[in-house]
Amino acid sequence: MSHVDEGTLHAYIDGELPPNERTALEANLAQCATCRATLAEERALLERASALLGSARPVERPAPPFEQLRRSQKRSPWHVRTSFAWAASIMLALGLGYYLRDPGNNTSALYAPSEPGFVAQNRDAAEPPPAPAAAPVPTLGREQQERRQPASTPPTDEVARLESRVDSAVAAETRRPRDSGAEAVALKSSTQLRNVAPATTAPKLMDTSLRLEAVVVTGAGAVDKDAGVAVRGRATTTTQWQIISRGTATTLLGTDPVGLPGLATRRIRRSPAPDATVVVEQVLDSSTVIQIFQRSADSPLYVVDGVPLQQSARAAREAAPAAAPARADRLARFVGRLRVEIAGPLSLDSLNRLLEEVQPLP
Amino acid sequence: MPDDIADVYRNTYPALVRFLYRKVWDAERAEDLAQEAFARALVHRPENTRGWLFVVAANMARDEARKAAREKRHLTLLKSEPDAVPSTPEDEIDADTQRTRVRAALDQLTPRDREALLLWDAGMSYDEIAAQTGLSRGAIGTTLARARRRLVEAYDAGLEGGQHVARG
Numbered sequence: 238m239s240h241v242d243e244g245t246l247h248a249y250i251d252g253e254l255p256p257n258e259r260t261a262l263e264a265n266l267a268q269c270a271t272c273r274a275t276l277a278e279e280r281a282l283l284e285r286a287s288a289l290l291g292s293a294r295p296v297e298r299p300a301p302p303f304e305q306l307r308r309s310q311k312r313s314p315w316h317v318r319t320s321f322a323w324a325a326s327i328m329l330a331l332g333l334g335y336y337l338r339d340p341g342n343n344t345s346a347l348y349a350p351s352e353p354g355f356v357a358q359n360r361d362a363a364e365p366p367p368a369p370a371a372a373p374v375p376t377l378g379r380e381q382q383e384r385r386q387p388a389s390t391p392p393t394d395e396v397a398r399l400e401s402r403v404d405s406a407v408a409a410e411t412r413r414p415r416d417s418g419a420e421a422v423a424l425k426s427s428t429q430l431r432n433v434a435p436a437t438t439a440p441k442l443m444d445t446s447l448r449l450e451a452v453v454v455t456g457a458g459a460v461d462k463d464a465g466v467a468v469r470g471r472a473t474t475t476t477q478w479q480i481i482s483r484g485t486a487t488t489l490l491g492t493d494p495v496g497l498p499g500l501a502t503r504r505i506r507r508s509p510a511p512d513a514t515v516v517v518e519q520v521l522d523s524s525t526v527i528q529i530f531q532r533s534a535d536s537p538l539y540v541v542d543g544v545p546l547q548q549s550a551r552a553a554r555e556a557a558p559a560a561a562p563a564r565a566d567r568l569a570r571f572v573g574r575l576r577v578e579i580a581g582p583l584s585l586d587s588l589n590r591l592l593e594e595v596q597p598l599p
Numbered sequence: 600m601p602d603d604i605a606d607v608y609r610n611t612y613p614a615l616v617r618f619l620y621r622k623v624w625d626a627e628r629a630e631d632l633a634q635e636a637f638a639r640a641l642v643h644r645p646e647n648t649r650g651w652l653f654v655v656a657a658n659m660a661r662d663e664a665r666k667a668a669r670e671k672r673h674l675t676l677l678k679s680e681p682d683a684v685p686s687t688p689e690d691e692i693d694a695d696t697q698r699t700r701v702r703a704a705l706d707q708l709t710p711r712d713r714e715a716l717l718l719w720d721a722g723m724s725y726d727e728i729a730a731q732t733g734l735s736r737g738a739i740g741t742t743l744a745r746a747r748r749r750l751v752e753a754y755d756a757g758l759e760g761g762q763h764v765a766r767g
Contacts, residue, residue, distance in 0.1 A: 244741030253725040253740065279744065286747035289754055290720050292694075293701035295626035300612040303605045306637050521673050587670055 241265055241272045246279045475516055475528065478506035483598075489513040491533050493597040495572045500527070502598065517598070527581040527588075529595060534576045568592050604640055607648045611722075612637070615656055618721040622660035623667075624702055632659045650727055653718060657731075700757050707753035712746035719743055 241262060248254045249262055266272050486494045486505045490513065496502055500519040503526065508514035514532040521527055568589050569578040579592040612633060619629035636655045645651035705713055711732060718728045725739040734742060 242741070243744040244738070246740075247744040247747070248725065248740030251719070251725070251740070251743070282744075282747055282751060286716070286750050287720070289701050289704070289750060290621070290716070293621065293698045293705075294617050295620040295629060297613055297616075298630070300608065301634065303608050306608070306634060306641070522669060525669055525673075583670060583673065587673060591673065 240269065240275065243275070243279055246276050247283060249276075250280055250283055475506055475508075478508055478516060480504050481507045481515070486515045486517075489515055490531060490575060492574055495531055495575055495577055495595050496529050496598045497527065497591060497594055498596060498599070521581070521583075525582055527579065527583075527591065530578040530580065531572075531575045534571060534574055570595075572596065604637070604644075604648055607640075607652070608637055611649055611652060614721040615652055618653065618717055619656050619660055621702075621705065621717050621720075622657070623663050624698075628663070632656060632663070635659065649723075650730060653721065653723065653727075653731060657714070700754060701750075703757055704750050704753035708746055708749050712742055712749065715739060715742045716746040716750065 245254065245258070245262060249259060254262065266276060481489075483494070483505060485507070489507060494505060494515055494517050496517045496519055500521060503518045503520050506516045506518070508516070512532060514530060517529045517531065519527045519529065568585070569576060570592055571577065572595055577592070577595055579588050579595070581588060581591075583591070615633040615636065616626075616629050619632050620626055623629055623632065633656065636652050636659065639655060640648055640652055643651070705716075708716070711734070714732055715728050715734070718731060723731070725736055728734070728739050729736040732742075
């Protein structure tokens with residue numbers, strides 16, 4: 238007579254053996270000492286395994302009330318809904334801003350590549366034409382730095398909530414820049430939305446950034462414009478940027494482009510703006526692309542309509558710390574003569590560490 | 600119908616958190632994911648709420664793991680030396696170390712064996728595990744027997760290794 242296999246014994250101990258099989262097994266066990274010994278061993282093994290698993294359990298906390306779950310379900314993180322909320326907020330903000338703006342107060346300008354027509358409505362027709370730009374033609378969005386209409390500013394917690402919800406959308410956008418739809422529009426427009434946030438606390442945050450020496454978090458863009466390292470509110474999407482060769486990049490930058498050693502360079506692009514900004518796109522894995530923005534630190538600032546660029550979007554974003562996204566954000570440092578920023582669907586900490594590894598490409 | 604989900608919530612929430620915890624190894628994250636799974640169940644109203652929840656939870660945990668793997672991959676680009684887990688006398692093992700060792704042992708299992716074991720531990724029946732894993736019901740006992748044996752063996756091997764380094 239063959240002995241009972243261990244699978245059957247485990248099912249028996251687990252109480253999962255069908256009644257007829259259980260009866261047969263028990264008859265077998267009554268006659269076979271070997272099977273009884275095996276059963277005891279398997280029982281000990283099973284209990285040991287359960288104990289091990291039991292020692293790796295989380296501290297059990299009571300479940301939140303079911304009602305709370307139902308409430309949160311009403312605004313569950315479905316990206317589609319979030320995107321509509323995003324887009325609606327942005328359109329509202331832009332619309333209000335356009336209506337309420339003060340034409341005499343155009344002291345600053347913001348450059349943001351975006352969908353043609355999306356922000357074009359904010360341009361002042363009386364201004365001289367924009368500086369010539371490389372094809373494809375970017376849209377030059379204008380936003381006033383000072384907004385006196387708090388009505389156009391979404392509540393901070395609302396922004397924070399939206400920010401957190403679109404984190405993954407941001408990541409997705411970076412990986413698949415050609416995605417279209419509301420999410421993409423929302424992302425391209427995020428600069429405008431952030432610009433609408435109150436900028437009153439920006440100077441304090443600038444100071445904080447400057448103390449960080451070479452590596453600064455986001456607020457790097459907050460460096461005074463006279464320092465020559467102003468950051469434009471670039472949108473995440475750079476697919477409209479012209480693809481250039483390595484040689485062209487070297488010429489534009491006046492030195493070799495920089496990147497992460499050991500990573501394949503997928504593409505090099507140039508900004509449509511005449512400020513010689515170059516982005517090196519490197520592949521971390523099949524779904525992750527890291528963008529390394531770089532420009533000569535001593536190249537002149539890009540000027541829109543004769544007005545020097547001023548950092549404002551980032552300061553505005555920093556002014557609402559809760560709204561600072563964890564992803565697709567950008568850090569900056571100097572590498573040789575280049576001012577380098579990094580972006581990608583990774584955590585700030587990861588990006589920061591990658592940024593420290595950046596060096597001239599071989 | 601929502602009342603049914605409320606019942607399932609009361610009865611299954613701790614098990615679902617535990618199940619998720621053994622996949623993401625972060626208690627808060629496990630709670631978040633469990634709550635999100637229930638929130639989705641409220642939208643979808645699945646027929647078999649409990650089984651559906653575990654399928655969704657397993658998928659969410661898998662997405663988490665992919666994301667974590669991506670982060671880890673690039674971090675290994677940056678630093679070559681792993682974080683060594685100091686060897687500790689058996690009687691001084693704290694809960695963290697114990698968790699780390701069990702986690703490392705679980706990592707040694709094949710995905711299917713591990714899934715079956717975690718589902719059983721979460722309170723699912725052989726029928727439910729079969730439905731979820733695609734195994735035949737008759738194979739569940741054998742799968743669990745193998746999973747348990749490997750878990751215990753891997754754990755003991757980790758102890759003997761002393762300097763065993765947690766993976767993942």
